[in-house]
Every structure is written in C-alpha cells, then in structure tokens.
Amino acid sequence: MRAQASVLHLDLDAFFAAVEQRDKPSLRGKPVVVGGVGGRGVVSTASYEARRYGVRSAMSTREARARCPHAAFLTGRFHAYRETSRAVMAVLRAVSPLVEPLSLDEAFVDLAPAELGDHDETTLRAMGERLREGVKEATGGLTASVGIGTSKFIAKVASDLDKPDGLVVVMPGTETELLRPMHVTVIPGVGPATAERLRRAGIHTVADLETVSLDELVRLVGRAHGTGLHALARAEDDRAVEPERETKSVSVEGTYDTDLTDRSLMSGLLTRQAGQVAERLRKHGLSGRTITIKVRLHDFTTLSRSTTLPSPTDHAPTIARLARSLLEELDTSGGVRLLGVGVSGLADWIQEELFTDEEPEQEQDVAPVEPPTQRSTWAPGMDVEHTEMGRGWVWGSGRGVVTVRFETAQTGPGPVRSYPADSPDLAPWRPPETDGAPV
Numbered sequence: 001m002r003a004q005a006s007v008l009h010l011d012l013d014a015f016f017a018a019v020e021q022r023d024k025p026s027l028r029g030k031p032v033v034v035g036g037v038g039g040r041g042v043v044s045t046a047s048y049e050a051r052r053y054g055v056r057s058a059m060s061t062r063e064a065r066a067r068c069p070h071a072a073f074l075t076g077r078f079h080a081y082r083e084t085s086r087a088v089m090a091v092l093r094a095v096s097p098l099v100e101p102l103s104l105d106e107a108f109v110d111l112a113p114a115e116l117g118d119h120d121e122t123t124l125r126a127m128g129e130r131l132r133e134g135v136k137e138a139t140g141g142l143t144a145s146v147g148i149g150t151s152k153f154i155a156k157v158a159s160d161l162d163k164p165d166g167l168v169v170v171m172p173g174t175e176t177e178l179l180r181p182m183h184v185t186v187i188p189g190v191g192p193a194t195a196e197r198l199r200r201a202g203i204h205t206v207a208d209l210e211t212v213s214l215d216e217l218v219r220l221v222g223r224a225h226g227t228g229l230h231a232l233a234r235a236e237d238d239r240a241v242e243p244e245r246e247t248k249s250v251s252v253e254g255t256y257d258t259d260l261t262d263r264s265l266m267s268g269l270l271t272r273q274a275g276q277v278a279e280r281l282r283k284h285g286l287s288g289r290t291i292t293i294k295v296r297l298h299d300f301t302t303l304s305r306s307t308t309l310p311s312p313t314d315h316a317p318t319i320a321r322l323a324r325s326l327l328e329e330l331d332t333s334g335g336v337r338l339l340g341v342g343v344s345g346l347a348d349w350i351q352e353e354l355f356t357d358e359e360p361e362q363e364q365d366v367a368p369v370e371p372p373t374q375r376s377t378w379a380p381g382m383d384v385e386h387t388e389m390g391r392g393w394v395w396g397s398g399r400g401v402v403t404v405r406f407e408t409a410q411t412g413p414g415p416v417r418s419y420p421a422d423s424p425d426l427a428p429w430r431p432p433e434t435d436g437a438p439v
C-alpha cells in the first residue's frame with residue numbers, strides 16, 4: 001500500500017453494449033444484450049437498460065430473453081471493441097506510461113510518473129474527471145468509471161462504487177474502514193468456492209476476515225491463498241502496475257518423435273494440454289481471454305491460431321474446446337511434430353465467471369467467441385454493406401431472409417429493409433486494415 005493515492009483503475013461502463021449503442025443509433029436508450037445468441041449462448045454484457053430487467057453477465061441467453069424479450073440480442077463485433085479499446089488505452093498512456101490493461105475495457109494506471117504536483121483529493125478528482133472526459137471524446141461518447149487509491153485492490157474497488165459514470169477517490173488511511181462492511185468476494189481471488197469455505201467458517205465480510213488469524217486462514221484455504229487473503233483483508237497490497245501484463249501468457253507444448261497424423265489423437269493431446277494450462281492459471285490465481293494453439297508441421301513450418309473471449313477464463317473444458325476448434329482450421333495432413341496450447345491476455349481479477357461448470361459441457365456455441373474465420377451466416381448485430389443502401393447491421397435473419405437496419409454512429413436511426421439471405425448486393429463489412437487482430 002502506498003502513502004499516496006496513486007493507483008487508478010478505469011473501467012468502461014457496459015462496454016460491449018455501449019459500443020453497440022454508439023454504432024447503432026436506433027438502440028440508444030434501449031435494452032441491448034451482447035453475447036451468444038444460440039441455444040446455449042451466454043450473456044457477455046447487458047446495457048444498463050437491460051439490467052433493469054434483471055439481465056446480467058454470465059446468465060444464459062435463454063433466461064435473458066425470458067426476462068427482457070424486447071431487448072436487442074446481438075453477437076459481438078470484436079473489431080469495433082478492439083478499436084475503441086485502443087483509443088481508450090492511448091488516452092490513459094498520455095497520462096502515464098505505466099498502464100496495465102486487464103481486458104479490452106479495463107486498465108490500471110500508475111499515477112506516480114504523472115506529474116500531478118500533489119496527491120490531494122481535489123487534484124486527484126480533477127485529474128480523474130479530465131481522464132473520463134478524454135475517454136468520452138476519444139470513444140465517441142462512452143462513459144467510464146474511475147477509482148483512485150493507494151493500491152490496485154483499492155483502486156479497483158473504488159471504480160465499482162459509483163458505477164456507471166462514476167469517480168471515487170479513496171484517500172490514504174480510509175481503506176480498511178471502506179472494506180470492512182463489504183462481502184469477502186470483494187477481495188480478488190475469492191471466487192464462489194473460497195467464499196463458500198469461508199461462509200461455512202462463519203466469515204462473511206472483510207471485517208469477519210480481519211479477525212481470523214493467519215494460521216487459521218491457511219488451514220481454511222491453503223498457504224498461498226491464505227497469506228494473500230490475510231494481507232488483503234487489511235488492505236495490504238503492494239502489487240505493481242505492470243505495463244507488459246497483457247502480453248504474458250501461460251502455455252504448454254509438446255514435441256513428438258514421430259509426426260502425428262491422427263486428428264483424434266491431436267485433439268486428445270490439446271485437451272490434455274488445455275487441462276495443464278488451466279491448472280497452472282488457477283494455481284497462480286490468473287485467468288486469460290486469448291486462447292492460442294501452436295502447431296509445427298513436418299516441414300518445420302510453425303503456425304499459430306488464436307481466438308479471444310469477452311472475459312477471462314481458467315476453465316479447462318472451455319480452453320480445450322476452443323483449442324480443438326482452432327486446430328480444425330489447419331491442414332495437418334502432412335503430419336505434426338509440435339502441438340501447444342496457450343492462454344494470454346491475463347487478468348488476476350476474477351470478475352465474471354462466464355464459463356462455469358454449470359454451463360453445458362457439450363461442444364459448440366461457446367457464446368460470444370470471435371469467429372476465427374469469416375462468418376458465413378448473418379448474425380444479429382454484424383456489420384454489413386449494401387451496394388445501394390450503404391452500411392448497416394443485421395437486425396435479424398431466418399427462413400432465407402435477412403433484415404438490415406441502415407445506420408451507423410454518424411447517422412440518425414436508419415431505415416429497415418429485408419433481402420433474400422443470398423442477395424448479391426449484401427456483404428459483411430469489416431473495417432479497412434485492422435492491424436490489431438490477434439495472431
């Protein structure tokens with residue numbers, strides 16, 4: 001914990017849904033749900049209008065539809081989220097070079113090098129407001145919540161206190177007072193399993209936790225976890241803001257004496273490696289958003305393929321399923337001598353458990369995963385271009401018909417038209433040359 005409040009956490013409000021509302025003027029002020037739209041889909045982000053109906057992240061899309069049938073249910077447009085995220089990170093880096101992105105819509109900023117003059121509450125509040133204003137300008141109107149405190153933990157807690165569109169500064173010396181009434185799950189790394197173990201021991205709040213001795217905590221939740229909990233319950237957190245965080249990864253790979261040609265064997269190996277990666281992630285209290293496979297062919301060509309989830313996972317079946325689907329894109333008929341699975345885009349905050357064990361374990365429809373290849377169907381929300389009408393987005397499709405609303409962030413709400421699904425005049429639209437696509 002620092003003597004001054006010099007760690008800032010910024011979190012965009014309902015990010016994916018807010019980007020959709022920005023780019024689809026007819027949806028502004030209306031309930032919007034971004035996520036998997038298929039039968040087993042899961043909600044990734046709900047707009048605040050949809051949250052009023054009880055729609056939440058990680059809820060099944062089926063339940064979300066029951067609660068808010070009139071919401072717009074959209075699949076994700078990761079090119080738009082990435083581009084918007086880049087603009088936000090640039091605003092943050094103009095404040096301080098020490099920016100640690102946690103995900104597309106969240107980052108820590110170390111304010112120590114920011115030359116603020118002092119770290120009084122007024123100075124910090126003014127800086128926070130300037131930053132929020134800068135983000136709004138750079139993103140075409142998106143709001144962000146900001147927390148400032150003496151550590152990552154406190155900054156993160158603070159940004160959540162007045163969400164959405166909030167700014168909270170927690171001054172040095174007031175941290176424990178703030179934390180005490182809060183539920184133990186406010187502490188990073190306390191997921192449902194740990195919370196349950198603590199609950200059975202009669203520990204509900206941070207204040208309860210503070211009364212438990214280190215020995216007892218270690219007995220309850222293990223050495224590594226117990227030590228961390230003991231410190232965090234007292235707001236003791238010295239973790240540095242690490243600008244390179246996003247590029248780190250956890251991976252497992254194997255080289256084979258004889259070239260592998262059997263696809264089911266390769267799938268099996270990837271599944272096992274995914275299990276090892278997940279285990280390592282969990283051991284370090286990490287989770288990650290980008291799943292990558294690495295494949296070396298018989299001629300030593302090395303290929304990698306990756307896909308990015310809307311929020312971090314450490315769930316072995318999810319990682320395995322994505323790894324296997326990435327393998328399916330590659331021609332491995334000549335034989336493979338190396339296979340590997342990695343997870344990057346790491347976060348040490350478990351925020352939304354999108355892919356829990358309650359989720360169906362069957363194949364397919366892992367919810368809003370960025371499609372590794374061009375979509376061949378008209379997914380709701382996707383960008384399209386019509387030869388005469390110009391740009392718009394898929395409002396719905398089925399029975400050989402696709403309905404498009406023609407509008408963009410720059411237009412007002414636009415007209416709706418329907419076309420045969422195989423119309424030669426309609427094509428998916430992608431921004432020209434995005435360089436940020438994961439490799």
Ligand SMILES: [Mg+2]
Nearest residue numbers: 011012014105
């Ligand atoms: Mg957010």
